[in-house]
Amino acid sequence: MEEADYVGMVNGGQEGDEVIPEGNSDSEMAVSKEQVESTLKSKLNPSHLDVIDTSGGCGASYSIEIVSQEFEGKRLLERHRLVNSALAEEMKHIHALSITKAVTPDQWKEHEAKKSQQDA
Numbered sequence: 001m002e003e004a005d006y007v008g009m010v011n012g013g014q015e016g017d018e019v020i021p022e023g024n025s026d027s028e029m030a031v032s033k034e035q036v037e038s039t040l041k042s043k044l045n046p047s048h049l050d051v052i053d054t055s056g057g058c059g060a061s062y063s064i065e066i067v068s069q070e071f072e073g074k075r076l077l078e079r080h081r082l083v084n085s086a087l088a089e090e091m092k093h094i095h096a097l098s099i100t101k102a103v104t105p106d107q108w109k110e111h112e113a114k115k116s117q118q119d120a
Contacts, residue, residue, distance in 0.1 A: 030059030031090045043086040044068045047105050054098070061096040067108040076102065 033053045040049055048067035055061035064083065071079045079102035084091060091097065103111065 029093050031062075031093045032059055033062070036062055036064070036087065036090060036094075039090060040064070040066060040083070040086055044070050044082065048108060054096070060094060061098075062094060063098040063100055065101040066099070067101070067103055067105055069105060071102055071104045079103075 033051050036051050037049060040046060040051070044066065046066050046068045048065070050065040052063040053059065053061070054063050066083060070082060074082070080099050083099055083102060084097070087094070087097070101108075101111075
């Protein structure tokens with residue numbers, strides 16, 4: 001008896017019944033924070049990246065703050081499209097994506113300088 005048959009039988013089936021292969025559960029369809037980070041790092045080479053799972057841990061909703069040279073000369077909508085394109089596979093399983101910041105390194109430096117002046 002093959003292992004897959006055994007798994008099916010343990011789950012209440014009988015030998016010869018159709019067996020649902022392991023690995024097709026909803027939990028495996030979830031996207032982890034680490035997957036989102038890895039994909040964005042490899043495709044957009046950000047100098048700053050903050051990914052927050054806003055779904056309570058199920059991987060269905062994320063908030064992203066990203067700084068990348070790839071955004072240079074692009075309007076905000078084009079930047080968001082780049083992020084969405086980079087995450088095309090992951091977006092099949094993500095229900096909500098909030099891109100809170102998508103800026104160039106120069107814009108990020110300006111933002112951080114203003115923030116530190118306000119804090120002083």
